[in-house]
Amino acid sequence: MSAYSYLTAQEIPTLVERLAPHFEQVLVPTEQKGVKESVIFAPWTKGSPISLAKATVPPKAAVFPKCETLFSYKIEKDTQDAPKLTLNPEIYAPKTLIFAARPCDALGLNILDRPFLQSHYVDPYYAAKRDKLCVVTLTCPSGCENCFCHWVGIGPAATQGADIVLTAIKSGYVAQAMTQKGQELLEKCAFKDGTDKVPEVNQARKAAWESLKPAPDLSQIHSTLAQSFADLDFWTQETQACLSCGACTYFCPTCYCFTITDEGDAQSPQGGQRLRSQDNCMAQLYTREASGHNPRPNKALRMRNRVTHKYMTYKETWGAFACSGCGRCIQHCPVGLDIRAILLAAIARTTNTPDMQGGK
Amino acid sequence: MSDVTTKELRIVGFLCNWCSYGGADTAGVARAKQPTDLRIIRVPCSGRVDPLFIVRALFLGADGVLVSGCHPRDCHYSTGNFYARRRLEVLKQFLPILGIDSRRFEYTWVSASEGQRWQHVVTTFTEQIHSLGAAPKFMDVEPKEFKLGARVSTPILPLGAGQDQPLKELKTAIKEALPKLEVVIGWQQGRDPLHAVPLFMRKAEDVDKLIWGPCNVHNVATYLREYQGHKVGLVLKACDARSVIELLQENLASREDLTLFSLPCQGTFDYGRVEQCIGRYTQLSDVQFTQSAATVMVDGTSKTLPYAEYMQSKCLRCTSRLPKLVDISFGTDPTEDAKDARESAESLPPELALVESLSLEERMAFWRASMERCIRCGACRNSCPMCICRDHCISDTRDPHFMTQADTFLEKLFFQVIHALHLAGRCTECGECQRSCPLGIPILALRQKLNRIISELFAGYQAGSDPSQVPPLLCYAVEEPKIKEREW
Ligand code: SF4
Ligand code: SF4
Ligand code: SF4
Ligand code: SF4
Numbered sequence: 001m002s003a004y005s006y007l008t009a010q011e012i013p014t015l016v017e018r019l020a021p022h023f024e025q026v027l028v029p030t031e032q033k034g035v036k037e038s039v040i041f042a043p044w045t046k047g048s049p050i051s052l053a054k055a056t057v058p059p060k061a062a063v064f065p066k067c068e069t070l071f072s073y074k075i076e077k078d079t080q081d082a083p084k085l086t087l088n089p090e091i092y093a094p095k096t097l098i099f100a101a102r103p104c105d106a107l108g109l110n111i112l113d114r115p116f117l118q119s120h121y122v123d124p125y126y127a128a129k130r131d132k133l134c135v136v137t138l139t140c141p142s143g144c145e146n147c148f149c150h151w152v153g154i155g156p157a158a159t160q161g162a163d164i165v166l167t168a169i170k171s172g173y174v175a176q177a178m179t180q181k182g183q184e185l186l187e188k189c190a191f192k193d194g195t196d197k198v199p200e201v202n203q204a205r206k207a208a209w210e211s212l213k214p215a216p217d218l219s220q221i222h223s224t225l226a227q228s229f230a231d232l233d234f235w236t237q238e239t240q241a242c243l244s245c246g247a248c249t250y251f252c253p254t255c256y257c258f259t260i261t262d263e264g265d266a267q268s269p270q271g272g273q274r275l276r277s278q279d280n281c282m283a284q285l286y287t288r289e290a291s292g293h294n295p296r297p298n299k300a301l302r303m304r305n306r307v308t309h310k311y312m313t314y315k316e317t318w319g320a321f322a323c324s325g326c327g328r329c330i331q332h333c334p335v336g337l338d339i340r341a342i343l344l345a346a347i348a349r350t351t352n353t354p355d356m357q358g359g360k
Numbered sequence: 361m362s363d364v365t366t367k368e369l370r371i372v373g374f375l376c377n378w379c380s381y382g383g384a385d386t387a388g389v390a391r392a393k394q395p396t397d398l399r400i401i402r403v404p405c406s407g408r409v410d411p412l413f414i415v416r417a418l419f420l421g422a423d424g425v426l427v428s429g430c431h432p433r434d435c436h437y438s439t440g441n442f443y444a445r446r447r448l449e450v451l452k453q454f455l456p457i458l459g460i461d462s463r464r465f466e467y468t469w470v471s472a473s474e475g476q477r478w479q480h481v482v483t484t485f486t487e488q489i490h491s492l493g494a495a496p497k498f499m500d501v502e503p504k505e506f507k508l509g510a511r512v513s514t515p516i517l518p519l520g521a522g523q524d525q526p527l528k529e530l531k532t533a534i535k536e537a538l539p540k541l542e543v544v545i546g547w548q549q550g551r552d553p554l555h556a557v558p559l560f561m562r563k564a565e566d567v568d569k570l571i572w573g574p575c576n577v578h579n580v581a582t583y584l585r586e587y588q589g590h591k592v593g594l595v596l597k598a599c600d601a602r603s604v605i606e607l608l609q610e611n612l613a614s615r616e617d618l619t620l621f622s623l624p625c626q627g628t629f630d631y632g633r634v635e636q637c638i639g640r641y642t643q644l645s646d647v648q649f650t651q652s653a654a655t656v657m658v659d660g661t662s663k664t665l666p667y668a669e670y671m672q673s674k675c676l677r678c679t680s681r682l683p684k685l686v687d688i689s690f691g692t693d694p695t696e697d698a699k700d701a702r703e704s705a706e707s708l709p710p711e712l713a714l715v716e717s718l719s720l721e722e723r724m725a726f727w728r729a730s731m732e733r734c735i736r737c738g739a740c741r742n743s744c745p746m747c748i749c750r751d752h753c754i755s756d757t758r759d760p761h762f763m764t765q766a767d768t769f770l771e772k773l774f775f776q777v778i779h780a781l782h783l784a785g786r787c788t789e790c791g792e793c794q795r796s797c798p799l800g801i802p803i804l805a806l807r808q809k810l811n812r813i814i815s816e817l818f819a820g821y822q823a824g825s826d827p828s829q830v831p832p833l834l835c836y837a838v839e840e841p842k843i844k845e846r847e848w
Contacts, residue, residue, distance in 0.1 A: 034800030036632025067767035245742035284751035334796035
């Protein structure tokens, strides 16, 4: 069977319906009311509305939840013996489909994979979820005001990290299988063959690319940042407006800092849980040590950490950026702090500082 | 319906060690018959009872909470219960906005010798809780969303783009003042001509970037906490100025350090609405401000943003456009012409109107649905000009352990309660918390409610209107004319 299926716009819910039986959980972009519109990935049940808008919150939590229980523990008294401690590891990993993520969301998952799966230790909690995850992306019809995926090596029609890629064309959507898993699923869904629509798909993807403003060259940004690393005035200047809230990291599809806490009393009837929760490097508390010493005592140093981790250290370790260019950090920052502007300022700074020219 | 012999309910009592705890003891020694539902927690003073303890107990499943301290004028620490009375009354009136019946919480006074009175109090309260029955649990209500109603249709003061304001004169004044100041904080254009970001002016050429108009949403008073003890200037909208005044009231800023600049404000955008109108775009240009609307070219299509529709709801209700206490301002204040239009300012803001229109159970469902999508990003807290604990927020500390890391809507709602209660009598209703929430959660309703309770209880008090006033929860009165205490 061909890798392409064709469906009309009305058949989007049908596609989800036909995919759903193969999963324990299907996460679809869902519109939320409130004082402003937002879209989150929420569990789908038959008949629930599906938004095809770019989500406010990336689907990262499917593999790296806001908070997960690593294990629960309990101490029970024993009249004959010493108190008995029991530990129960818990790995919650339902078979999950993420539907209509954007290319930047899917790339985000690939970025998370490296530290969680490819370093010395494989993270069993992440691995279990990732293993059972299937991703359907929807390519973007155009760029948007805040995103800059083409700066970091992908683009509005990128297919990385997706099992199936959906592209909107005039008469509906074409679903393209990208992996074996995706191919099998699409076959089971039994939509019309979409091979004849491929030229239209290519055209739509080309149009999306053409809507973008030209991107600066970030191929040397890691060394540019290395040169700016010690320039505290630079970081202070760029970070002035920051409120240290952390929204930029919590809304980021690639940030993976976490904290581990014990909640609950081991000796209580309910016992306690060891939780792992998303944390953020923009908070003072994140690096405060037990002694009270804080290696990143001010917001400029924390911003430096965030930016250099994304475009320098992660790149040095893994050969890619820890940023998928989704622009959510810009969009959701209460003061509109723009990470793109920091990169450009770093580039401008090195080109304008004669003694720094020519690299390290 | 007051059958105390039915199944026990869970009632938590916070009793002052010096009086009510002794009173309970006296009753016990006298073998006075009492219901057994109450679980007592001994505290050194009713003033030690943080209202958050009570909310926590109710969130965790208590069916009722009772606080009992020494009679007013009889506090072991002389004034603890005077403070407690204000706080606890505010809390009692606040509970319903969360969906909790205010009769589930009472506070009263029992001295150590009043064994009989204690018996009466505990019996009456227990009967009251039994007549209410077991408290409905947040966990049991289905989340439900509700749509906000319409906003005030006409603004109290005319809206506009402020483009005709004497910005040039303001810039000259800032440049003149700059040598004596470390920084002057205002706004500059952000990522496109429809978005502004805070501007930190340190050199004369920075001042040229200053803009004035409807994109200047941020409350720059929020930065004051970082500049304590430094000589700084702030460019303020009238609503931002209230935050500065509140900081002065609390001695968190000193007037000598501040140079305040202002122009008459004519409203700022509600970006939730603006984004909905302009949608996703790659190119935005040609922003034009006319008398009644802004127009903008978005990817080749022209869009119009009538001010009455696209400005923040606080601006429709705003009654003071030029702050009084600033050092340097230009232009005239239109406020005086609009005295008779106050009425609509007294109508409820849309967030609060929505929650108040719901039944208690619907409110629980509403908060559940709303808070479930909170991702605990902290933007609401950090953008609040009055959140001054900064890196020592009790929601982060492990000792005391007010909050767990568990990602449940109840924990997240509790976080909002912490924020709201810590802002009680201090919140200037600038709306930054809600504006900053990327998920559009109507958290401002909690603050709006508290402000109205406080204004009602304390002679129309409004935070941030007079630098010499003491915030009402930081002081007390021996006689509280507006606090009606329980008769029993
Ligand atoms: S979202 Fe903005 S204000 Fe908040 S920490 Fe990130 S850069 Fe700072
Ligand atoms: S509330 Fe008043 S002062 Fe504040 S932005 Fe709106 S119109 Fe301006
Ligand atoms: S609680 Fe919200 S409305 Fe009140 S002062 Fe803080 S940010 Fe402004
Ligand atoms: S800003 Fe919104 S999402 Fe973020 S912590 Fe506050 S309520 Fe939650």
